[in-house]
Ligand SMILES: NC(=O)C1=CN([C@@H]2O[C@H](COP(=O)(O)OP(=O)(O)OC[C@H]3O[C@@H](n4cnc5c(N)ncnc54)[C@H](OP(=O)(O)O)[C@@H]3O)[C@@H](O)[C@H]2O)C=CC1
């Protein structure tokens with residue numbers, strides 16, 4: 275399976291993985307188990323997806339049935355915003371590892387560069403953006419403090435690689451300036467309506483592997499009322515024409531637009547046929563002019579912006 279090699283550890287991160295946000299809790303264990311049978315090796319979880327225990331059950335079953343070995347899997351999880359204070363980073367990583375039934379994560383990301391007031395997981399887990407009173411409670415924890423605590427997770431063997439999510443250039447450079455262990459991966463929203471070319475170039479310069487989320491663009495946020503009214507990329511004539519010319523689906527073209535450039539993708543689906551199709555998205559090559567035409571669709575449309583939840587959380591210029 276095609277993979278990107280992480281700079282520090284030399285570990286291979288598969289270019290096509292499986293995203294767990296909104297994977298139905300009741301069927302999550304079966305979904306993960308079946309995805310492993312199909313060949314998926316990377317699973318992208320997070321505390322607030324609320325299904326890490328069930329995802330872990332699917333993994334444990336696959337390990338027990340001898341379908342895969344732990345070393346062949348690449349499991350990602352993320353540090354939620356309410357755990358940024360150095361004292362709470364290890365607490366959360368251990369809590370999440372226990373949910374998955376694992377003794378290490380292959381990758382652990384700071385989910386957002388936003389620190390919120392601590393909430394004890396015994397009080398509320400999965401974590402949320404909002405406190406008990408329905409408001410967002412910001413907290414002053416600098417990123418370099420959180421990053422130092424992330425580094426100690428590597429030292430103690432709880433995680434193999436650490437990285438960032440939803441961060442932009444200046445902040446990434448600032449984390450690098452303070453880092454003893456450099457960020458290995460950056461996970462961001464990336465699709466032809468949000469191509470983020472300067473950020474992609476910065477990651478290349480710094481040797482950070484990129485993971486794209488929301489590869490299909492607008493439709494995935496409708497249920498969160500975060501849809502910003504743009505037309506569907508999956509039905510866009512430019513994407514459809516390219517798909518036709520390769521005998522592929524528009525979803526496969528959108529995934530390949532990233533993976534062909536060495537950017538990992540993590541599509542999520544609750545539908546078996548789409549799970550199969552997404553996995554089979556890297557067995558063809560787009561032409562240079564296809565890639566150019568897809569990138570030309572850029573309108574800087576950002577679907578996942580914490581400032582939509584609370585303007586004080588603006589992290590994108
Ligand atoms: N770091 C972060 O802040 C974020 C990380 N993520 C990660 O990225 C993953 C993917 O991102 P997400 O925003 O969920 O978006 P996706 O791009 O994976 O899209 C999900 C939507 O697309 C549908 N879909 C999946 N496959 C196909 C297909 N082949 N054809 C048509 N529709 C399809 C799914 O519906 P159906 O289930 O019905 O198929 C679902 O509604 C998440 O699961 C999560 O792991 C996501 C957002 C933010």
Ligand SMILES: O=C1CO[C@H](CO)[C@@H](O)[C@@H]1O
Pocket residue numbers: 295320322323385578579580
């Ligand atoms: O990863 C995720 C997808 O986006 C959501 C909205 O910002 C987040 O809450 C979630 O953690």
